Structure formats: C-alpha cells, structure tokens
Amino acid sequence: MQLDELQRAIREQGFDAWLFYDHHHRDPIAYRVLGLSATAHVTRRWYYLVPAEGEPRKLVHRIESGRLDALPGSRAMYSSWQELEAQLAGLVTGVKRVAMQYSPRNAIMYVSLVDAGTVEVLRGLGLTILSSADMVSQFEAVLNDEQIASHYEAQRHIDEILAEGFRTIGNRVRADGETSEYATVEWLSAAMRRAGMTWENGPNVSVNANSADSHYEPTAANSKSIREGDFVLIDIWGRMDRPGTCFYDITWTGVVGRSPSAKELGVFKVVRDARDAAVQAVQRAYSADEPIEGWQADDAARAVIRNAGYGENFTHRTGHNIAAELHGTGAHLDNLETHDTRLILPFTCFSVEPGVYLPEFGIRSEVNMLTERGRALVTGRVQTELVRI
Numbered sequence: 001m002q003l004d005e006l007q008r009a010i011r012e013q014g015f016d017a018w019l020f021y022d023h024h025h026r027d028p029i030a031y032r033v034l035g036l037s038a039t040a041h042v043t044r045r046w047y048y049l050v051p052a053e054g055e056p057r058k059l060v061h062r063i064e065s066g067r068l069d070a071l072p073g074s075r076a077m078y079s080s081w082q083e084l085e086a087q088l089a090g091l092v093t094g095v096k097r098v099a100m101q102y103s104p105r106n107a108i109m110y111v112s113l114v115d116a117g118t119v120e121v122l123r124g125l126g127l128t129i130l131s132s133a134d135m136v137s138q139f140e141a142v143l144n145d146e147q148i149a150s151h152y153e154a155q156r157h158i159d160e161i162l163a164e165g166f167r168t169i170g171n172r173v174r175a176d177g178e179t180s181e182y183a184t185v186e187w188l189s190a191a192m193r194r195a196g197m198t199w200e201n202g203p204n205v206s207v208n209a210n211s212a213d214s215h216y217e218p219t220a221a222n223s224k225s226i227r228e229g230d231f232v233l234i235d236i237w238g239r240m241d242r243p244g245t246c247f248y249d250i251t252w253t254g255v256v257g258r259s260p261s262a263k264e265l266g267v268f269k270v271v272r273d274a275r276d277a278a279v280q281a282v283q284r285a286y287s288a289d290e291p292i293e294g295w296q297a298d299d300a301a302r303a304v305i306r307n308a309g310y311g312e313n314f315t316h317r318t319g320h321n322i323a324a325e326l327h328g329t330g331a332h333l334d335n336l337e338t339h340d341t342r343l344i345l346p347f348t349c350f351s352v353e354p355g356v357y358l359p360e361f362g363i364r365s366e367v368n369m370l371t372e373r374g375r376a377l378v379t380g381r382v383q384t385e386l387v388r389i
Contacts, residue, residue: 001035003072009135010052016095018132020048027101027113033139034071042067049091059091089125099132107339108133110329133342141323141330141348143246150245151349154238155380157195158248161188162236166254170389173228173256181205182223192238199238200326206233212362214316214355228257231361232389237326247326249351250380251366254387267356268386271363274304274354278318278333279378282344282369286376294331294340301354310356319351322368346371
C-alpha cells in the first residue's frame with residue numbers, strides 16, 4: 001500500500017477519508033488496494049480509515065488483533081458489539097464525507113460491497129457515505145508499463161491465432177465437408193497454449209443461430225457442425241501466462257464458402273458503425289482533454305443501432321474494463337445494464353463490442369482500446385468487413 005498515493009486520491013475526490021471494511025473476505029477490492037493477504041483467516045469485522053491527511057486508524061477484534069499489522073496507523077480493539085459501535089464513533093471522529101465500496105441504489109454493483117446495515121450504522125454516526133468507484137478504478141484498473149506491454153504481446157498472438165483459425169475452418173470444410181464449433185475451440189485453445197497464454201473459459205465459436213446467443217459456450221455434447229454456407233462468430237480472449245498481465249479480447253464474424261447476404265452485410269455495417277462511434281467518442285474526449293464517463297461511450301454506440309431499427313436486438317453493454325482480470329473493476333461502457341458514471345481513466349484498457357442479435361444470426365464486432373494522456377488507441381486489428389472463410 002502506498003499511503004501517500006491513497007491520500008492524494010482522497011483529496012482529489014474531495015473526500016475526508018476512505019473507509020475500508022471487511023468480514024469474511026466480502027470485499028476483495030480492499031485486500032488488493034491495501035496489499036493485504038487474500039488468504040488470511042478473517043472471521044471478525046475489521047475497519048481501516050485512511051484520512052485525507054494524517055495517520056490512518058485501525059479497528060480490529062481482540063482475537064484477531066494482528067490482522068491489520070501490515071498497515072500503518074494507530075489501532076483500537078473491540079470484543080462486544082456495544083464496544084464495536086463505541087470504537088467506531090472514535091474511529092470516524094473528525095471526518096464527514098467518507099468513501100466506501102458503496103454505490104447509491106447499487107448502480108455500480110461491481111464496487112457495491114458494503115452491506116446496508118453497516119452503512120446504516122455509519123450514517124447514524126453522522127457520516128455521509130460516498131462511492132469509492134473512481135478511486136477503485138485508479139488503483140485497480142490503471143495499467144503500468146509492463147502490463148501495457150503484456151496487452152500488446154497478447155494482442156499480437158491472438159490476432160495471428162484468430163486469422164489462422166478462420167483459415168483452419170475453411171481448410172477443414174473444404175477437405176472434409178465440415179468441422180465443428182467445439183473442434184475449432186480446441187484448435188484455438190491449443191494455439192494459445194503454445195503461445196504461452198492463459199484465459200478464463202472460452203474461447204467461443206458460434207455458428208448460425210448460436211451466434212445470436214452472446215454468451216453461448218460450445219461443448220463436446222452440444223457442439224454444432226460448421227459447413228459451407230454457414231455464418232460463424234469467434235470470440236477469443238487471453239493474456240500471457242505470467243502474474244499481473246493484461247488480457248486482450250476480440251470478436252470477429254464471417255461466412256463459410258460464400259458471399260455474405262444483403263441482410264448480413266447490412267447488420268454488419270450497423271454494428272461496425274456503432275463500434276466506431278464509441279471509439280470516436282472516446283478519442284474525441286481524450287484529444288480535447290475532456291472527461292468521459294462509461295455511459296457516454298455506450299450511448300454513442302447504442303444510438304447508431306437504435307437509429308437503424310435494431311435497438312431491441314442490442315441486449316448488452318457496449319464494453320467492459322480489461323486488466324489482469326478479463327472483466328476488470330474499472331469503468332464499463334454501459335448505459336443499459338447499469339448507468340456507469342465512472343470516468344474512463346488514462347492508462348486503462350477496455351473493450352468496445354456492440355452487437356445485433358437476430359433469430360438466424362448475431363453479429364458482434366469487438367476491439368480493445370487503451371487510453372493515454374491526450375489520446376486513445378485501438379490496440380489491434382479492426383474488422384471492416386465480414387470474413388470470407
């Protein structure tokens with residue numbers, strides 16, 4: 001934990017303090033931000049208050065009195081619930097505007113980890129509880145130089161693997177008349193393993209109507225055949241198999257052994273234009289040094305799809321934060337599932353992946369972006385037309 005960095009962030013947000021609280025590892029964010037062991041035996045409530053200025057304060061149970069010894073600051077202890085509430089009053093003396101892993105109305109559920117009862121107790125002590133969401137993004141989602149380099153390393157491998165994967169589908173269909181979703185998943189997985197990569201679940205290969213299920217997962221039991229004339233979606237993601245590396249996550253679509261239909265071309269153009277609208281919204285904001293929140297980028301993409309008459313067929317957010325976890329704790333591009341008011345911070349990575357899902361096929365086009373000071377970049381290959389497999 002870097003106390004000076006935490007306190008600087010608290011002051012920049014205009015808060016009096018950041019209050020961390022946990023019981024039975026309910027708040028993994030606290031352990032990561034504070035640098036605590038994620039496997040420590042925790043059976044009693046603890047609190048750690050970091051003020052904007054001055055020495056932090058700890059409150060721990062007597063039978064787990066050493067749980068926060070790795071952190072700086074004074075320590076108070078309790079045994080009974082009555083003593084806990086009395087000590088809490090002392091812990092928060094002198095602060096009013098306090099950030100916690102809380103989100104009003106659970107709007108940003110990714111950081112809404114403090115239980116309602118604890119919030120009630122603290123409000124009863126006169127505190128105003130505010131969301132730590134943007135500070136969590138700062139300490140969890142901002143990438144260092146090594147992580148950024150690892151993202152580009154993963155990008156180079158996956159872009160090559162995906163292109164070869166499409167060629168492999170074509171070769172197998174021409175040679176044998178068919179292949180399958182699951183066989184292609186196995187081929188892609190083997191290629192990523194050879195490249196020294198790791199990933200969560202997936203990848204996803206979906207044919208025809210299955211591509212309209214945005215979270216479809218082929219298995220050996222449910223896999224469908226891929227033949228000439230079919231429509232194919234591939235969603236592939238991974239990171240280098242080293243601690244702390246950053247994911248790369250893309251989705252492309254194509255048709256096997258034929259030209260795309262007029263409907264497929266039309267839907268692809270809508271999705272492509274929606275993707276580019278979100279990309280451009282982020283790029284304009286960064287070029288102008290203006291803040292942009294996650295929901296605003298989602299709105300840019302969603303307006304294109306809605307105006308084309310497919311609003312009801314775009315059933316998920318436009319994008320998600322990407323870091324050492326595939327779905328990170330930074331800002332998502334979302335004004336559908338949540339109203340994500342978190343800022344898209346410099347040196348963060350995220351997907352841009354609008355989609356239109358119809359009964360017979362679904363099209364999603366996914367790229368990744370990295371933000372820097374004064375600019376935002378798409379990090380890999382960009383699909384501009386349907387792949388002819």
